[in-house]
Amino acid sequence: MKGLFGLVALLLALVAALGLVACGGDNESKETATPQAAATGTPQAATTGTPQAATSTPIVRSGPKEIILATTTSTQDSGLLDVLVPEFEKDSGYNLKIIAVGSGQALAMGQRGDADVLLVHAPSSEKKLVDSSAAINRRLVMHNDFIILGPDKDPAGIKGMSSSVDALKKVFDTGSSFISRGDDSGTDKLEKSLWKKAELDPKGKSWYEESGQGMGATLQIANQRDAYIICDRATYLAQGAGLSLTLLVEGDPVLLNVYSVMQVNPDEFDLVNGPGGKAFADFMVSDKAQQMIDAFVDKKSGKPLFTPDAGKTYEEIGMKTPFG
């Protein structure tokens, strides 16, 4: 009997505790969702720029305090955002919510106005989004590169090849096991574009499989299956030690992996936090963030993962046909 009462008391305590938490959250969200904030704050700051601009108007100090960042799994899985985001939150006072999905889904979130700012790596799809005016102010942030990994034995014999397209042709011809993301992510889009350049269609072949998962998870599958895979270098280095796969092809200019930041257009969607999105985008190309990206190394391997690129163009990085 006593036990039951104790349990009930415990549950009630839990409810009370969560009630407090939830109420706090509620007030905050109500406050942030006030019509004034949305109506006056957003366009104002969108034109004038910085969050300070909002302070000069009497009504709104706040504006929404939270920003939703839709980004790729690689920026989260590599640990880069764990380093950058606390700095940004400290400097700006914003609360950044990172939703790590594939670039395809991240761009779709931007398309629907479900995020405020995007950090993605799918140049041709990014361009479409900007052209449709759902996203604005696209800027390059950093790059690393994609690499082709495969089993040690290398049954397709692609080791050391300089052309990734030729390498994929050999994988195709030998029917060697290959794992694709198949999730419309930036990596997936790149892989598809390489097959297209090779004028081959691996879809439906018995040796070609799609995981439908993030980079880290897909890399695990390829590793277990002794399969070929296209992977971004950051994810590869982060998992490197535990992998039996070998790096076979690298350095082809088409394998460059360029990340851009862009704001979701606050004029297109009422609920988008325009000033917040701009603040994060500006932060990513700021000297401070760029230096942090430059200094960021993989914890396990100690190798640098990204090269900062703010202010550069695709051509300067060495990418000839970013939208091809």
Added chain:
Amino acid sequence: MDLIWDGLRESIHIIRTGDYAIWEITLRSLLISGSAVVISLIIGIAVGAAIAFNEFRGRNLVFSLVNTGMGLPPVVVGLLVAIFLWRSGPLGHLRLIYTPAAMVVAQTIIATPIVTGFTAAALRHVDPRLRTQLYALGASRLQMLWIVLWETKLPLLAAVMAGFGGAISEIGASQMVGGNLAGDTRVLTTAVMLEVNRGNFAPAIALSVILLALIFVVSLVLTTVQQQERT
């Protein structure tokens, strides 16, 4: 095999030091799933009692619906809740997506049919004469319900256990409506997934051990209560 032993050894170290914010994540899991279960108990007992005590047309259909609900795929619930709560959705202006509150909503939807099903099944087995007798003694509806519930508290504890187990171990809905935000909506299951994707198996194992221990402790407490009641 190395992975298992090294992972286990390292996970013990992590549990001891509390690295990777594991205790914070554990507490949050408890709070979110605990709240979801409490809310689903309130709804589930009310609905379950209504189904069990009242004769009405289509009662069997309702029973089947509840039983179907007991197997609701969490990822479907997650998608549904997300569609409503995304900014582009009908409730987007509430700004609830990617908050603990959204996770409580989703887990409540998952746990409520489970609690309802268990409650209805338990109450159906109560001798109907007990209710008649209670009314004859002048009990109000609410008093009657309270006494009957007290009589069936053992199966109801099973409802709590099943509901809690369902809520705390689901991942699809938590990931989709919570977003797995560090320090905000990251719970045990989504944290395990993240660490695996990062190739950090030791913390993934540590978190799994905690999750299992948590479910075990809750079951143990409830089972102990059940046993005490019997004697």
